[in-house]
Amino acid sequence: MAISAQSVWEFGQTDNAIGCRDILAQASQHLKKCFFEDQADIDWLVHQQSHFVDEVLQFLWQKNLASETTVSLIAVGGYGRGELHPHSDIDLLVLLDDSVAETPPAELSTFLTQLWDIGLEIGHSVRTIGECRQQAEDDITIATNLLEARFLSGNKTLFEQLQQLTVSNKTWDNRLFYERKKQEQIQRHHKYNDTGNNLEPNLKESPGGLRDIQVINWVAQQHFDVRNLQGLKSKGFLAESEFDILQQSRRFLWRVRFALHHLVGRKQEKMMIDHQRELAKQLGYVETNSRMAVEHFMKDYYRTVRAVSQMNALLLQLFEENIILADEPRDIEPINRRFQSHNGYLETINSGMFAYYPYALLEVFLILQQNPHIKGIRASTIRQIHAHLHLIDERFRADIKNRSLFMEIIRQPKGVTHEFRRMNQLGVLGAYLPEFGRIVGQMQHDLFHAYTVDEHTLFLVRNLRRFSCPEFKDEFPLCSEVFYQLPKPELLYIAGIYHDIAKGRGGDHSILGVQDAEQFCTQHNLSDYDTSLVTFLVRHHLAMSSTAQKKDLEDPEVIQDFAALVGSVNRLNHLYLLTVADIRATNNNLWNGWRDSLLKQLYHSTYQWLEHTEVQAKNTQEKSLKKYQLALDKLVEMGWADEKITTLWHEYDLDYFLRHTVDEIVWQSNGRLEKPDQEPLILVRQHNDQHTLELFIFANDRRGLFAAMTACLEQLQLNILDAKINISSDGKALNTFILNGAQQRYEDIISALNKQLAREELTSGYKPQLMPRISKLFKTEPVINFSTNSQLDHTVMELYTHDRPGLLSAVAQVFLTHQIQVINAKMVTLGDQVEDVFFITNSDDHL
Structure with a gap:
């Protein structure tokens, strides 16, 4: 045309x-x-x-x-x-x-x-x-x-x-131009958490994106007067295979970008999750038995940006040698008979070193850990690693020297995270652990998992390592304290590497991963005891978060069952650390103060049970009475008369004291004692971080109260994480909510609830006018399970479905219609899915 x-x-x-x-x-x-x-x-x-x-x-x-x-x-x-x-x-x-x-x-x-x-x-x-x-x-x-x-x-x-x-x-000046462009790239990568392997990557700006190829071209054009990759190849900076990799990567990214612009109808560089399925279809990907078409497409994308990142790092280092270090004298420092430091970078003594000594393919990373002053691997040696990856075969993996080297890398006091990342970037980790190689670039197509499985795993290992660093002990004091009690931290890292190793194979990855973890432990001569610990952690790595978020942690039976599963304080310590690191590595928005407090509560309660301390109550009545007395003592210390407090609590049942912490009881009771005639009484305070609120509503119990409260809170765009509902013997409702979501002034929350509760007839549920486009993408059929707890005289209803605005109001309306009383509720949102648990009775407080 x-x-x-x-x-x-x-x-x-x-x-x-x-x-x-x-x-x-x-x-x-x-x-x-x-x-x-x-x-x-x-x-x-x-x-x-x-x-x-x-x-x-x-x-x-x-x-x-x-x-x-x-x-x-x-x-x-x-x-x-x-x-x-x-x-x-x-x-x-x-x-x-x-x-x-x-x-x-x-x-x-x-x-x-x-x-x-x-x-x-x-x-x-x-x-x-x-x-x-x-x-x-x-x-x-x-x-x-x-x-x-x-x-x-x-x-x-x-x-x-x-x-x-x-x-x-x-x-x-060429030198200054190079340094500024490199610094710009570092800052740009930081904005994307230094990874291109996230859920919604930016085609241009994320690490490994098109901008990284442009940076190579700009520096080359400024210093070497070449306008493209072909010019770099002609100058001898790119081997034919490297040129082909960069050309193929650029062409792939261009095809994705061309399709994305047409799909969206405007300039768009970020691959939103709701566009990825259509892009996969347009680019010719098809579904297979084990994976969706979009998962095949995104795996190709992530592997492409990894290749670009590798070539970008390689070329920038070559440019540094030719621009920054060109006129400086060679500074050679011998390391051992195989390696030396060349102007601050580690290199082999000669180009045939890996062919003669294949174990040096692992030794290089151990040397970097033991010599933190070395800046990295010299470009020529990186090329040698690429050329000799084929040597990491079954024979290599069976060699006791190589197995010992790998374990030595894991056991080092410093540099584990950096070198695991480098090993993954260079393809060595996936070659040595083929099961890990299968998860490289693998993304689960949902809103819960923000990173590819390999990237998530390496973030998890990083989080575990931070627990060991004194400079980070203020981030998670309990985790740091527990970490120092571990006799062999390397077992925790091994469990971290293998906890999601079986993702994408079909079936329960926790069960399938045990086989790989056990094989690794056997091959690397771990004892039966150590192997048992690692496989336990892989098999049950989700158990602690599931128990904390879905079970009633005030129920001694729950603690007893979890303690029986864990079996020892040593296993509990390892599982607690793995759980915290796992949640924080899954999604930046997933970790919050509420989850932190739940896991701490479960950890302490289980620890006390396993240690058989007198602090741990063995039944519900004993636990309630202990809390009653502790709260009473604190209120008396605050100046309230014993008689006033006990009169206030006269209509409360022991279940109220069981389900609330001592701090909650004191806060709520103090509020009621200060304003004895105010009804409804609404109190709001910050919970345990700046993004989480605690709300107490004391009101006359009446039909539709729970539905009205939830509707009002959802209209305020507040998410209910936890709800505790108690009805006193004189017909008063004591409602405790833990909330997060949109920032709201306390006065606005109180005002909205007062208006809602002042109506003679409580309104119907919250029905948003518009549903988010994303909620239409991940529809799942709801699954509802029921079980009973005869000791506490209630039914447990578990709801699994896709998240959407107004969901909790809709559930509350069903409860209202069928005269179901909610006594406790836990809301867990995992990306696009919810796993809500309701502890319910009928209107007569029976199962």
């Missing part, structure tokens, strides 16, 4: 803007058809998109500005490279001669207005050559854009003068 000035004029007749807009729309549809139907080459598509825009801009420029005008139209940035995706920004520089700088041609404004009229996303600047030079010296982003400047129309001599002044005569 060709575009010319004549075709635009004929198509648009007398309206140039309309003609150009229609021509661009026609061109876009043509390229879309070429992409989706004809499977056209992505390089051709991206450059053709740029060509179409070139034609239109040149036509409008020539229509508006006289040929003798000393002004140039120049493409910069990605457009300057001649690379445009369907909705990419079009960056332009209008270059003025000094003679017209004060009074630019009036036609220029008309030209720019027409660009907006025809729907182009234009980013433009208007400068003289002198201004370009000055601003390029002040701003490295402008200097980088000018590196990619491309002449479009106007005065070409002016463009050539700009090239001479800003590109040929560098605006930035």
Whole structure:
């Protein structure tokens, strides 16, 4: 399809803007058809998109500005490279001669207005050559854009003068340019938690994205005067295989980006989870027995960005040697007979070292742990590792020397996290542990798991390591205290590596993973006792979080059952640390003060049970009476008369004291004693972190009270994490809620609840006007299970379903209709799924 000035004029007749807009729309549809139907080459598509825009801009420029005008139209940035995706920004520089700088041609404004009229996303600047030079010296982003400047129309001599002044005569020193670009990349990666393996990656900016390839090109162009990867290969910086890897990676990312722009209908770089399924379909992925099409697609994506990250790190280090260290003397420091430090980087003595001594493929990481002053692995040695990965085979894994080296890496006091990450990045970890290699780049397509399985696992190991570091002991004091009691921390790391190893195989990964963990322990000569501990942790790594979040932790029977499962304080210590690290590594939004307090409560209660301390009550009545007395003593210390307190509590049953902590009892009772005549009484305070609130509502019990309270809280966009409902013998409801969600002023919460409870007839449930688009993506059939607790005289209802606004109100309405009384509730939201537990009775307080 060709575009010319004549075709635009004929198509648009007398309206140039309309003609150009229609021509661009026609061109876009043509390229879309070429992409989706004809499977056209992505390089051709991206450059053709740029060509179409070139034609239109040149036509409008020539229509508006006289040929003798000393002004140039120049493409910069990605457009300057001649690379445009369907909705990419079009960056332009209008270059003025000094003679017209004060009074630019009036036609220029008309030209720019027409660009907006025809729907182009234009980013433009208007400068003289002198201004370009000055601003390029002040701003490295402008200097980088000018590196990619491309002449479009106007005065070409002016463009050539700009090239001479800003590109040929560098605006930035090569060394400083390299350092700034590298620092920019480090800061950009930090914004994405230094990983491209997250749930909704950014195609451009995430580690391993297109920007990392551009950084390579920019540095190469600035210092080596090459404009692309082909130029780097010609200069000897890229081997043929490395060039192919980068080219294939870029082409894959371009195809994804081209499809994403068309799918969304605008510029979009972040791959939202609700777009990933359609992208997988459009790009030709199909579902298999074990995985969805989108999971196959995303695994290819994550493996691609890992390859880009590897090549980016390799090339930047080569550039450093040629730019920063080129004139510095070689500083060689022998390490052992196989390795030496070369200007701060670890390298082999000679290129055949790994072939002669394959165990050095693991030794390299141990040396880095033991020599923290070494900055990393030299690029030439990284290439040798890549070339010799095939040596890590069954024979390699069976060698006692290699097994001992791997265990030595795990046992090191420092550097475990860094070297595991490096081993994974270079492919060594997946080669040595093939079962780990199978989870590299594997993502579960839900809103709960924010990272790929391998990335999540390495984050978990990092979290465990932080418990051992004195500088982080204030983050999780109890975890640090417990960690120091572990006789062999390496067993915890092994369990961390294997806890999710069987994800994606079908079946229960906790059961399947035990086989892999047991095999590892046997191969690495761990004792039966140590093997038993590791396999226990893998098998039951979800047990503590499940118990804490779904069970009634005030019920001694729950503690007794969990203690029986754990069996010893040593296992409890390991499981507690693994659980905290696992939750924090799953999703940045998952960990909160409420989960922290639940796990601490379960840990302490189980510890006391296992140690048979007198503090731990063995039945519900004993526990209630102990809390009663402790709360009474504290209130008396606060100045309240014993008689007033006991009179207040006269109508309470022992169940209230069982289900509330001593601190909650004291806070609620103090509030009632201070305002004895206020009803309803509503108290709000911060719970145990700034994002969690505790709410107490004392009101006359009546039909629909629970439904009304939940509806009001959901309208305030507050999530109920826990609810405790007690009815006194004189018909008063004592309601305790733990909340998080939208930030709300205490006064606003109290006001809204007072208005709700003041109505004669309590309102129906909360029904939001709009449902989030994301909630339609992960619909699951609800599963409801019932069980009974005869000792506490209640029924337990477990609800598993997809999350949506107003869900709790809908459940409360069902309870209201069937005259069901809620005495306790725990709400667990795991991404798009909820696992809510309700402790319920009928209206007569029976099962």
